[in-house]
Amino acid sequence: MYGLVHRAVQCFAQDTYGGPLWDKVVETARLGSPEFEAMLSYPDEELDDVLEALSQALGKTQEQVCEDIGAYLVTHARMNSVRRLLRFGGASYFDFVMSLDELHDRVRLALPELDLPRLEVSPHSNERFVILVDADRPHFGSVLLGLMRAMADDYGALAILELRAANRDDANMKLVHVELFDSAFSSGREFDLVSEVAVP
């Protein structure tokens, strides 16, 4: 898997908890190098080791850590490019949620080697949605949960989200239940189609 993911976890740990905690994780996970490069490839097992070490070091479950990572991807200044690319999905939170089944293909367009799980959006009404996460790896559902909660704030929407198991036999399959109360509860953050970076 692309180092992008490993690098994001590293930045999350360093930015949220500081260098020393990351050093501890590097040691516990027995990593070859303390730095991950976004554009290189690393084995998936290393990611598992890092998440395990991180969860130990923080005294939180891996699910909780992954949820925090999801939120970090949207809220932290360093990850602004991720937040922007997600906002391209729709003009409103409703549109964004409805576009999640395209996310896999959109990401593929940009980074062919980054293999995100497929998402299936089922609207039950204008306010209720269920997103099926069919992942090969555990905890992606938790990342999505944290990410979608943060995106609701970003859009200024008021929503309640919950993560549930989809299938008793497959722990990697999850459902994210979304209840959207108010699309325009607050103004949210600004988003321009063209960022300052693109055309300085």
Place this chain on the structure above:
Amino acid sequence: MNARSDFTKPRPKGGAPIPSQALNMLMPMHALVSSTGHIKSVGPTLAKLRPGATLVGRRFLEMFEVKRPIHVFTYADLLCQRPGLMRLQFRDADQMALRGVFVPLPERLDHPPVLRNGMDHPAQDMLVNLSLGTNVLEAVQRYNLTSADFAPSDPTVDMLYLMEAKSIALEESKRLNARLEGARIVAEEQAFSDTLTGLQNRRGLEATLERLIGAEAPFALMHLDLDFFKQVNDTYGHGAGDQVLRHVAGILLDEVRAGDLVARIGGDEFVLVFSRCVDLSILEGIAWRIIARLEEPIAYEEHICKISASLGTTLSIYYEQPNAERMLGDADLALYESKNLGRACHTVFRPHNNKPTK
């Protein structure tokens, strides 16, 4: 087919066959042009490109210069063209370029024929659908366009997404390359070996000398300079030069024992360190053997390269307190003497009279 006599076909009442609301949704950057060449309506996004201006009522060719099809100066010229690609630009302000497609619409039966160039022509509106093309970044930023300004069928927003994503990936790759390059340079500087020949470099040499001097071990230092090497490079190129250097390295390594050191300290400069050997008869033997072997012709592709070497040697026992820099300098003096004596020879440094003897 004569629409006049075909009463089964629906006749457009006026304007485009599509209601303007639908037109605006399908083609937010359309322009509907009347049979006289005046703009009848524009899509909301096209209007956004000229905020504060009224496009409706103006002559199409007054607002826009048509680049393709070519030779379109009047509306009549445009009507003579086959429908298809249109490239145009605004005549005013930023002269923004647009591309699109133009299609004359069915003859308007509710309108009298239009007089053009002294002849009657059937009244025909024209529909032009435009897009931003490669100017998209500039246009979106300048006119504050949002995703709502593009039809859902328009891939412009996807294109912007893709441009941004690829640009980020490219930046990240550039940064990685810079880091790798930096690391490579540091690694090379810190290495003890010479990348071309695999011999030790100056750093490696200095480290070894420091070690030997520190251990107070006797050793000999032989400085070797290739003769006629520059000519090889000049005549046959650097590929030949590199080959010769590798060949020389092989010979030198062969002539020393395990535990001795061969270093390349300059373009064609080498230093040999014989640890715990200060026997001049042995050292002289080695030196002359090296010269003889180096003088054997070296093949490179279809060429033959011929070189030789000048050598200068000093021994650590000549010094009360051996010093690497001084010894290298003295070996250099002896080497210089070899060159003066006509090259292809070996000189031993004699400390007491400062004048080396062959």
